Amino acid sequence: MKIEISKMLQKKKKQILDLWMKNQLKDANLREDLMSNDELRIQSEELVDALLKKLTDENLADIESADFENVYEILSGISITRARQGFSPRETGTFVFSLKDALFETLQQELKSDPVALYDATMKVNKLIDSFGIVTFETFIKGREEVILRQTDEITEISTPVIRVWDGILALPIIGTLDSARTQVVMESLLQEIVNTSSSIAILDISGVPAVDSLVAQHLIKTVSATRLMGAECIISGIRPEIAQTVVHLGIDLSNVITKSSLSSALKHAFSVLQLEVRKKQKENYSLKNM
């Protein structure tokens, strides 16, 4: 008589869950700081429930079966939350693989008398849980990647502050390397701010840019040209001596761009373009008293 492995496992659900929990709890690396034992039990129960409910002797051998969709969903959910909570990949992996031990132990007890069936069932369960493990890892990494992506977005956002230094003069200090994605953001926010404030002069300060190669220079020239198309003038300031050196050594032509060594000299230039004059105030009262 052939034993139906899935039915048998379903009957032993409680035992499997208990064994699994026992395995997990005795693990020295259990992260009680990140998740309480009750939570862990609820999570484990949900997974065992979902798995055993859909398990048949047919799909046991077929890891691609659509029956396991729900199981994969639950696994992904668990994996993503664990990634966010700060579990290590090993801890998350152990969570899934320790289920294997529980299942093996149960199988062994039930199929003691039939080594061939035991071997067969073990191989199948092994494969299935391995596939669960892979899904767990994939989603774990995806969860981490999402965190990285979100942070990248945040960094790009905060790294381009457009400052209104004077009526009609904007300044944008660039800090860090200027790649094409960043140039796009810089250009967009600078040009938008030019429209919003109807400023006719923009100063791009590159004192915080570690190195200028021909690609960075190209990005800078593009920004300057786009600003001109809008009808505003763009000055590049903060050209450090070593940057001037590399620019000339690389043969980059910046002759069509107004460049200044410091932000203050750029501002001075902007004032003269706008026909503004900044003067020290005469202390009239004081001089009157002394007369």
Added chain:
Amino acid sequence: MEKSRITTTTNSMTILTVLNKDNFKIEKEQDVVPFRNRVKEHAVKIGMGLVNQTKLITAASELVRNMLRYANGGEILIEVVSKIRENGIRLTFTDRGPGIENVERAMTDGFSTGKSLGLGLPGAKRLSSEFTINSVVGKGTIVTIIKWKNG
């Protein structure tokens, strides 16, 4: 065998999923603006930012103009495609015109057999995320561009 010149330029070979398809026929100059609006609709729907939208539509406009000028029109397939975590718009321009004799030269800035600036093809390539051109002399030209939502 047909003698053909094929130039392929794609950045990645990742498998794409097509989420949405839409066909558009270009027969006369007045079709250009409605076509651009259709592309814009799709771009807005997937949440593409204004600058990338503008780049995509401008590239599309260049290619449609080429189709009208050299092949008296053609057909465009507008698709919403998705790759791992990013959505984008793919446009496939198919015409039965004379084809391009020297694709490499047509892809150089400032080259034109017509009376244009010669920015059409190279400009469209610069504005797109991915660009493929496939031309057979006497048969026609197929240009495919993809613009990713954030690319």
Added chain:
Amino acid sequence: MEKIPILKMGQFLLVTIQVDLYDRLALNLESDLVQMVSTTEARGVLIDISAVSIVDSFMGRIIGNIASMSKIMDAVTVVVGMQPAVAITLIELGLPLSGVHTALNVEKGMELLKNKILVNGEVPDYDDDEQYDNLDGTE
């Protein structure tokens, strides 16, 4: 037939493009505008493209043409109000419109035109005094 209206303001011509141009309309604009420069002896042309969302190489060429044609007829062309996305796209396309003067908005464009014409050594006399009251103030 559809036409883009050209307004005459003193010695300047003002064109506001409110729709996305198809080719025929743009070509008509080019010829109408050059015609108007000639008949009105205008000294400046102001093209407001703040409502235009797409400028491709064809439109760019029309704008460049208008500027070059006006120039040899002794008129200055200023393009105003280009949208940021359009500017970025034109640069990527490889069309920096180098022969064309630009300004942020109509007001600044007018100011630029006046300055350009003054630099050329002539003080333009205006039909409409009120409109250009601040001219003396700027110098």
